[in-house]
Amino acid sequence: MNTHLASETIAFLKNLKENNNKEWFTANKNQFEEAKADFESFITSLFAEIAKFDPAISHHKAKDCIFRIYRDVRFSKDKSPYKAHFGAHITPAEKKSEIHTRSGYYIHIEPDGNSMLAGGAYLPQGDWLKNIRQEIDYNGKDLIEIIENPAFKKAFGELEGEKLKRMPKGYSEDHPNIELLKLKSFLATHKVNDSEIIKPDFLENAVSVFKTLKPLGDFLNRA
Numbered sequence: 001m002n003t004h005l006a007s008e009t010i011a012f013l014k015n016l017k018e019n020n021n022k023e024w025f026t027a028n029k030n031q032f033e034e035a036k037a038d039f040e041s042f043i044t045s046l047f048a049e050i051a052k053f054d055p056a057i058s059h060h061k062a063k064d065c066i067f068r069i070y071r072d073v074r075f076s077k078d079k080s081p082y083k084a085h086f087g088a089h090i091t092p093a094e095k096k097s098e099i100h101t102r103s104g105y106y107i108h109i110e111p112d113g114n115s116m117l118a119g120g121a122y123l124p125q126g127d128w129l130k131n132i133r134q135e136i137d138y139n140g141k142d143l144i145e146i147i148e149n150p151a152f153k154k155a156f157g158e159l160e161g162e163k164l165k166r167m168p169k170g171y172s173e174d175h176p177n178i179e180l181l182k183l184k185s186f187l188a189t190h191k192v193n194d195s196e197i198i199k200p201d202f203l204e205n206a207v208s209v210f211k212t213l214k215p216l217g218d219f220l221n222r223a
Helices: 007-018 022-027 029-053 096-101 126-147 150-156 178-182 202-222
Strands: 086-090 105-109 115-121 186-192
Touching: 007 022, 007 029, 007 105, 022 029, 029 086, 029 105, 029 202, 105 202, 115 126, 115 202, 126 150, 126 178, 126 202, 150 186, 150 202, 186 202
Parallel strands: none
Antiparallel strands: 086 105, 105 115, 115 186
């Protein structure tokens, strides 16, 4: 079981950020392969631990939850060919193409204090957003209880997300959960610094954070 990431993995990502070009990447392909294997090993361990308290993700393989390091630059002004981070999104979605239709567990490893453990719903579209708002309308007290829980607040602070300026169509301005209904995203983010990532208890801490996150995911997914 891989309980943390190697310092060499963080060093590789730092170097990649400073040398984000094909020539450097090709010359340092061995470093990439070692860092990638280290991250995959950690995600395999993390996946196994999450499956213990959330068996809904068990039909996936850990490796399938990891994002590729290669950027799609076709429609981007930034033509850097590689992501300067490693990321994985573990969700109960049936297909990889559906990962943005279910709340899950997102881990983002990026040096210089940009790493995070997160989850929720980022700009949910169509029926999912409509159903989340309906769930808040009917059972808003359940969501408030989740996000006001002391353990949740300690791990994530406030629920984050851009808001509408006006109430969504179909809801009155005097609705008791007006601020939650205005949200366009429902995000919980736990920042992680570089020193935490390489400590032997990183896996244990990540699992604890994701356990605290699970009730929010359950609320969003039942919608």
